[in-house]
Amino acid sequence: ETGVTQTPRHLVMGMTNKKSLKCEQHLGHNAMYWYKQSAKKPLELMFVYNFKEQTENNSVPSRFSPECPNSSHLFLHLHTLQPEDSALYLCASSQEAGGGYEQYFGPGTRLTVT
């Protein structure tokens, strides 16, 4: 679990707040991912970064804004969220972005929007 760390682990925010989620990987990987995990639903891929470049935005609303300053760090900036955005947000990394590369997940940030 220490390979991919996420902070904070829990976050409660109002709909008018601005907050950021942070992810750091210590595995020397070049690809990083944001996923959303909601109860009774499959994991939803949100964003993919490969060598710091965003390669996929899975039709995510603009109130979620990712940032990848280097291959080890990934942020998810949040603003004017909705209650339905409450979920577990998972960060993952892999050697590269491509089929066959194992993805390692962090423990997630449990987000509650009030």
Place this chain on the structure above:
Amino acid sequence: QKEVEQDPGPLSVPEGAIVSLNCTYSNSAFQYFMWYRQYSRKGPELLMYTYSSGNKEDGRFTAQVDKSSKYISLFIRDSQPSDSATYLCAMTLNGNNRLAFGKGNQVVVIP
């Protein structure tokens, strides 16, 4: 039709029983098949990984892929209380980074 179908359970079994989990999928182009285990308040961790059809065994765990039926399975022999977790199946195309996940199946092993 959902891309990946997985019965969310929960599935309760006595300690020592065989746990059988499965997923069906609709995209015949999927080539890589994975099973992740997720403990409560933790992120998913890769448990088994299979390329194309066939069986793979790792200790008490066996993964099977039947591409002709678009069906994958995970078997856990001699189940232990520590196996209590949610198991997610996932699959992807060759050379594509997008993993398609099932909803996850909660397993409870009763001592």
